[in-house]
Amino acid sequence: xxxxxxxxxxxxxxxxxxxxxxxxxxxxxxxxxxxxxxxxxxxxxxxxxxxxxxxxxxxxxxxxxxxxxxxxxxxxxxxxxxxxxxxxxxxxxxxxxxxxxxxxxxxxxxxx
Amino acid sequence: xxxxxxxxxxxxxxxxxxxxxxxxxxxxxxxxxxxxxxxxxxxxxxxxxxxxxxxxxxxxxxxxxxxxxxxxxxxxxxxxxxxxxxxxxxxxxxxxxxxxxxxxxxxxxxxxx
Numbered sequence: 392x393x394x395x396x397x398x399x400x401x402x403x404x405x406x407x408x409x410x411x412x413x414x415x416x417x418x419x420x421x422x423x424x425x426x427x428x429x430x431x432x433x434x435x436x437x438x439x440x441x442x443x444x445x446x447x448x449x450x451x452x453x454x455x456x457x458x459x460x461x462x463x464x465x466x467x468x469x470x471x472x473x474x475x476x477x478x479x480x481x482x483x484x485x486x487x488x489x490x491x492x493x494x495x496x497x498x499x500x501x502x503x
Numbered sequence: 504x505x506x507x508x509x510x511x512x513x514x515x516x517x518x519x520x521x522x523x524x525x526x527x528x529x530x531x532x533x534x535x536x537x538x539x540x541x542x543x544x545x546x547x548x549x550x551x552x553x554x555x556x557x558x559x560x561x562x563x564x565x566x567x568x569x570x571x572x573x574x575x576x577x578x579x580x581x582x583x584x585x586x587x588x589x590x591x592x593x594x595x596x597x598x599x600x601x602x603x604x605x606x607x608x609x610x611x612x613x614x615x616x
Contacts, residue, residue, distance in 0.1 A: 395546075433507065433592070433606030434547075449603060481546050488596070489535060494546025 393417055397482050397495035404472040404502045412467040412498050414482030422485040423465040424449075424492070425457065427478040434481065440465055472502045505530040507595050507607035515613045520583055524610045526576040526593030534596040538567050538578050541590045541609065550578070550591075580612075588614045 398413045416423065421442045426434040436449030440459040454476060456468040469476060479499050483492040507528045516522050528536070535554045539547035551560045551567045553576070560567050564581045580587055590609040597605070 431608055433608050434604075435606075436603050483546070489552075491537065491549035491552055492547075494548070496546055497544070 395482055395484055395493055395495035397480075397498055399498060400496065401499045402501070404469075404500065406472060406474065406502060408472050409468070409470050410472070410500075412469070412480055412482075412500075414465045414467070414495060415463050416465075416484045416493075417463065418484060418493065419462060420484040420486050420493075421462070422488065423459065424483040424485070425455070425465070425467045426481045426483060427451065428481060428497075429478050437467065437480075469500075474502050476500065477502045505595070505597060505605045507593055507605050509591075509593050509607040509610050511610060512608075513611040513613070515615060516583055518583055518585055518614050518616050521579065521581050522583060522612065524578045524580075524591050524593075524612070526578070526607060528574050528576070528593070528595045528605070530574075530595040530597045530605050532598040533571060533574075534598045536567075536569055536576050537594040537596070537604075538565070538576075539592045539594060541592060543589070547592055583614045585614050585616060588612060 396415045424439045425437040428434050435451045438457040440446045443462050446457050479497050481497050482495040485492045510525045537552045538550040541547040553569045555571050566579045569576045590611050592609040593607040595605045
């Protein structure tokens with residue numbers, strides 16, 4: 392039971408490149424979230440999903456896209472990477488909105 | 504504007520000592536308050552979740568308090584251990600937040616031997 396698995400752990404992109412951050416869960420939780428964490432700041436919600444086929448924007452969705460074709464997977468797509476997207480990205484899952492979240496170990500992304 | 508503020512920003516204490524971390528929030532209407540522990544290079548891990556009616560909740564050596572009237576919470580760590588070195592993050596959920604949690608910036612705690 393791995394919980395929440397994120398790949399890759401580290402990535403360096405050039406400005407304008409694209410990439411997909413992968414998130415997979417084996418806990419069968421409906422709710423999945425993508426957050427970014429910048430130094431000295433609280434986590435910011437990028438996108439979330441309440442179940443397969445349903446996604447919605449969070450606080451900071453610009454420059455990102457997501458899909459949720461299965462319960463297990465919730466990939467985050469960066470198109471035309473910009474230096475402002477340099478951050479640590481966390482995927483999280485939850486059984487309901489009132490219960491605790493379980494986080495992956497994060498992806499450190501640098502855009503140069 | 505919904506906000507969560509934590510103090511202090513950072514704290515250094517000796518192993519075995521106790522400490523208290525503070526969280527003030529201006530989130531309304533309030534649903535629940537959570538404390539997470541985040542080790543360096545790892546994702547946050549849940550410590551407690553408290554609803555409006557709960558004013559104290561313990562998880563081992565961690566005790567969280569909540570005063571919904573003054574919109575303040577504290578996390579007390581007893582008999583600190585080196586493994587307690589981490590960032591502690593206060594998170595508040597609003598009733599109509601559309602699944603969004605308001606995250607504090609965290610208190611970085613360093614335990615010295």
